[in-house]
Amino acid sequence: MRCSESQDPADPSPMLQMQGICKRYGAVRANENINFSVTRGQIVGLLGENGSGKSTLMKILFGMVRPDGGTIRFKGQALSGHTPRDAIRAGIAMIHQHFMLVDAMTVAENVMLGWKKAGAWLHDRQVAEQIRSTSQEYGLDLDPDAMVGDLPFGKRQRLEIVKALLRGAELLVLDEPTSNLSPPEVTALLAVMRRIAGDSRSIIFITHKLAEVFRVCQEVTVLRDGKNAGRCSTEGTTRAELARMMVGREFGLATPRVEMGSGAEVLEVTTITLKDSSGLKLLDEITFSVREGEILALAGVDGNGQTELVEVLAGLQAASSGRIALHGRDLTKTDVTQRLRAGLAYIPVDRATTSLVPGMTIAENLGLRDFAEPPLRRGLRLNHPAFYSRAVSRISEFGIRADGPGATVDTLSGGNQQKIVVAREIGRKPRVLIAFQATWGLDPGATRFVIDQILALRNSGGAVLYLSSDLEELLGIGDRIGVIANGRLVGIVPREKANPAEIGLLMAGGGLLPAALEINEDLG
Amino acid sequence: MDYNVLAELLAATVRVAAPLIFVALGAVLSESAGTFAVGVEGMMLMGAFSGAVLTFVTKSWAFGLLGSAMSGAALALIVAIATARFRTDHMVTGLSVNILALGLTSYLLRGLFGGKTPVINLPTLDAIQIPWLCNLPLIGRALFEQSLLTYAAFFLVIPMHLFLKKTQTGLMLRAVGENPAAAFSAGTDPIRVRAVAIIVCGAFAGLGGAVLSLQELGTFTDGMTNGRGFIALAAVIIGRWQPLFVMLGCLLFGAASALAFNLQGWSLPISSYVIQMTPYLLALAVLCGIGRRARMPAAIGRSFTRN
Ligand SMILES: Nc1ncnc2c1ncn2[C@@H]1O[C@H](COP(=O)(O)OP(=O)(O)OP(=O)(O)O)[C@@H](O)[C@H]1O
Ligand SMILES: [Mg+2]
Numbered sequence: 001m002r003c004s005e006s007q008d009p010a011d012p013s014p015m016l017q018m019q020g021i022c023k024r025y026g027a028v029r030a031n032e033n034i035n036f037s038v039t040r041g042q043i044v045g046l047l048g049e050n051g052s053g054k055s056t057l058m059k060i061l062f063g064m065v066r067p068d069g070g071t072i073r074f075k076g077q078a079l080s081g082h083t084p085r086d087a088i089r090a091g092i093a094m095i096h097q098h099f100m101l102v103d104a105m106t107v108a109e110n111v112m113l114g115w116k117k118a119g120a121w122l123h124d125r126q127v128a129e130q131i132r133s134t135s136q137e138y139g140l141d142l143d144p145d146a147m148v149g150d151l152p153f154g155k156r157q158r159l160e161i162v163k164a165l166l167r168g169a170e171l172l173v174l175d176e177p178t179s180n181l182s183p184p185e186v187t188a189l190l191a192v193m194r195r196i197a198g199d200s201r202s203i204i205f206i207t208h209k210l211a212e213v214f215r216v217c218q219e220v221t222v223l224r225d226g227k228n229a230g231r232c233s234t235e236g237t238t239r240a241e242l243a244r245m246m247v248g249r250e251f252g253l254a255t256p257r258v259e260m261g262s263g264a265e266v267l268e269v270t271t272i273t274l275k276d277s278s279g280l281k282l283l284d285e286i287t288f289s290v291r292e293g294e295i296l297a298l299a300g301v302d303g304n305g306q307t308e309l310v311e312v313l314a315g316l317q318a319a320s321s322g323r324i325a326l327h328g329r330d331l332t333k334t335d336v337t338q339r340l341r342a343g344l345a346y347i348p349v350d351r352a353t354t355s356l357v358p359g360m361t362i363a364e365n366l367g368l369r370d371f372a373e374p375p376l377r378r379g380l381r382l383n384h385p386a387f388y389s390r391a392v393s394r395i396s397e398f399g400i401r402a403d404g405p406g407a408t409v410d411t412l413s414g415g416n417q418q419k420i421v422v423a424r425e426i427g428r429k430p431r432v433l434i435a436f437q438a439t440w441g442l443d444p445g446a447t448r449f450v451i452d453q454i455l456a457l458r459n460s461g462g463a464v465l466y467l468s469s470d471l472e473e474l475l476g477i478g479d480r481i482g483v484i485a486n487g488r489l490v491g492i493v494p495r496e497k498a499n500p501a502e503i504g505l506l507m508a509g510g511g512l513l514p515a516a517l518e519i520n521e522d523l524g
Numbered sequence: 525m526d527y528n529v530l531a532e533l534l535a536a537t538v539r540v541a542a543p544l545i546f547v548a549l550g551a552v553l554s555e556s557a558g559t560f561a562v563g564v565e566g567m568m569l570m571g572a573f574s575g576a577v578l579t580f581v582t583k584s585w586a587f588g589l590l591g592s593a594m595s596g597a598a599l600a601l602i603v604a605i606a607t608a609r610f611r612t613d614h615m616v617t618g619l620s621v622n623i624l625a626l627g628l629t630s631y632l633l634r635g636l637f638g639g640k641t642p643v644i645n646l647p648t649l650d651a652i653q654i655p656w657l658c659n660l661p662l663i664g665r666a667l668f669e670q671s672l673l674t675y676a677a678f679f680l681v682i683p684m685h686l687f688l689k690k691t692q693t694g695l696m697l698r699a700v701g702e703n704p705a706a707a708f709s710a711g712t713d714p715i716r717v718r719a720v721a722i723i724v725c726g727a728f729a730g731l732g733g734a735v736l737s738l739q740e741l742g743t744f745t746d747g748m749t750n751g752r753g754f755i756a757l758a759a760v761i762i763g764r765w766q767p768l769f770v771m772l773g774c775l776l777f778g779a780a781s782a783l784a785f786n787l788q789g790w791s792l793p794i795s796s797y798v799i800q801m802t803p804y805l806l807a808l809a810v811l812c813g814i815g816r817r818a819r820m821p822a823a824i825g826r827s828f829t830r831n
Contacts, residue, residue: 025831059831062709064708064709064830064831065830065831066830066831083708083711083713084708084709084710084711085711085712085713088711089711094709096709100703100705100706100709100710101703101706102698102699102702102703102706102707103702103703103822104698104702104819104821104822105695105698105699105702109695112692112695113695113696113699113706113707113710114692114696114699114707114710114711114712115710118692119692120691120692120693121690121691121692122690122691122692122695124690
């Protein structure tokens with residue numbers, strides 16, 4: 001057996017050693033006797049399904065969360081009862097899965113926040129300069145003066161990365177840093193990680209993309225249900241073996257694609273243009289249609305108009321010009337409620353703000369789209385038993401790991417929050433589903449599950465517009481594949497004719513050949 | 525309106541705005557860190573009281589001012605412990621200390637000086653003329669012939685602005701009010717930051733009260749702040765928690781009060797009580813207009829708990 005239970009016997013005094021870590025939330029055992037260690041100069045992958053306790057373990061390390069038991073030794077010193085301040089002092093930095101950014105501040109202010117080197121009297125100009133040069137050096141384009149609240153999700157992730165890079169800690173914890181990055185950006189980030197580890201600093205890397213683990217990690221620790229499931233070196237293992245360790249079983253077969261023939265056009269979008277206040281075109285004459293039983297997959301680097309497009313379609317923003325029709329009915333001037341009634345469903349990228357109400361329960365969140373109609377409404381009142389029973393069935397159908405329908409959504413792991421969104425939108429059996437990074441933060445099993453659900457929706461005649469920066473996923477799911485770049489929709493092709501290298505080129509706006517090639521290599 | 529009346533109005537505007545500025549700057553600190561500063565009215569009253577009493581007893585302005593800052597801070601300490609540590613509701617806590625201060629000052633006044641209508645009489649602080657400048661037309665008297673504390677109030681605005689915008693501590697303080705979890709993970713203790721901000725706010729509000737009792741009136745009477753703390757809070761909202769704009773907000777209310785005071789002298793056929801209401805009506809009107817668009821610190825009123 002190449003994979004041991006938990007400890008690496010070859011390194012008797014690791015840089016970081018966590019032993020017997022326990023943490024309970026009510027009835028949920030988030031961490032149960034977890035052992036974890038990191039050797040200096042290594043990149044250690046931390047894998048596990050949604051809700052397996054990865055983020056909790058890292059928050060305990062960083063002092064954000066107090067453990068119920070266990071010991072932590074970092075560079076030979078005990079860390080106990082510590083806060084993030086102590087962890088930072090000791091040389092640990094962390095990129096959180098749910099970003100720790102202040103929306104009402106600029107990029108530069110967020111970088112300076114709590115950073116000693118920024119000075120007691122802030123050297124804002126120097127810091128802005130450093131942000132510019134660092135982000136350029138690593139291919140993560142960032143404007144120091146931009147307000148964080150205005151940034152698309154991908155940019156916020158870049159900001160978190162730049163923040164951590166500038167601080168240059170000895171141990172860097174990255175909790176799903178790649179989930180919102182496009183393939184070229186992921187490649188750039190992985191290169192940075194290798195460079196950091198080359199300086200005999202260490203990285204803990206949490207991701208759900210196994211291919212990334214094999215590209216950078218030397219060691220992997222797998223968690224399952226809050227317990228250690230194994231530890232191995234990446235050289236001695238395979239993707240399948242890791243996947244088995246994570247879920248404790250083999251994956252089943254994917255939902256088969258049924259040939260659908262060509263159905264009627266359901267969603268018709270004609271020359272949609274959106275201008276910002278300065279007249280800049282964020283969306284430029286976007287025209288497409290989606291048929292019954294068809295998935296139109298749109299690739300693109302985040303920040304090229306995807307957010308605007310889906311918001312215009314969902315009715316959250318009004319287009320400057322153009323027309324949206326559903327089954328021939330003009331929806332251009334209608335509001336969100338009318339569009340929902342007409343059979344439109346929307347999975348937005350930022351679940352925590354646009355999609356879920358974190359302080360409300362799972363049952364309430366699941367009912368958010370149809371509480372005004374029976375069975376969730378009874379007369380003038382809400383029908384709580386119906387909320388409850390719907391929640392119970394969705395929780396089991398979608399495998400949501402939670403304390404029960406009454407648990408508030410903010411106590412769930414990231415992946416499980418996403419499952420609630422997916423369960424709610426697909427559970428409505430919509431005629432048109434707009435999904436934007438629907439598998440963000442999901443583990444491989446859950447990703448497969450969501451894709452299966454979307455395929456099942458398609459097979460039963462639903463029309464789906466699927467946007468993502470994950471090319472592999474798009475090529476797997478789309479009936480037709482297009483690219484959105486600089487607010488324009490370019491080159492929609494049927495799936496048989498889709499060529500990853502070409503799409504990669506279109507995504508990058510025509511430039512960056514090497515990045516596109518690397519995408520290709522990844523798909524192998 | 526003739527020239528002299530206008531010059532007099534401007535001077536009164538600045539004078540009335542001074543105590544508001546102290547209080548409002550304190551409130552900016554507390555609210556930027558995420559705690560509603562409802563209690564400033566009471567803190568101001570405490571400051572007015574201790575300032576007057578201590579100056580009267582010790583015959584020293586310095587002791588009076590020190591005492592007013594400290595008593596405001598002491599009342600704020602109660603708010604800090606209750607809201608930051610024990611996570612009580614900010615509005616309720618603030619209103620409670622306001623009532624507490626009203627009762628406590630009236631009680632102590634009688635306890636200390638006896639009698640039914642206790643009197644403290646103090647000489648008010650003299651105006652300081654800045655040579656040459658005070659002779660400027662129209663604004664000369666408004667800007668350059670004021671008492672010490674008035675100058676101090678206006679001089680505080682710039683450092684406060686710089687503190688919030690340009691220092692690490694100020695940045696951290698604002699982060700605590702916007703997203704305490706982010707501030708925590710950046711290495712600070714949000715609960716402590718909030719507590720300190722509230723206490724400093726109390727000291728400022730206390731000084732604001734001292735301006736009233738020591739500089740304006742030279743005495744203390746029951747409930748003499750008379751809603752000025754709330755007016756300062758309105759100015760904070762108008763100024764969107766930015767010291768420079770908050771100062772302008774205070775001046776706006778100063779102007780309204782000055783005008784109202786002036787109008788009373790004209791023997792108009794309106795009750796003087798109605799005229800005295802104008803600054804408060806103005807506050808309401810302005811809040812209806814601007815208040816809706818103002819963006820509060822995102823985490824104001826919400827407590828921070830660590831898992
Ligand atoms: N603040 C909290 N209150 C209650 N339960 C919590 C809290 N935080 C986490 N949990 C629970 O602890 C378990 C582990 O969560 P954690 O966030 O560590 O998972 P994860 O491995 O990071 O998952 P993901 O891949 O989805 O991010 C989950 O079942 C979650 O519901
Ligand atoms: Mg997580």
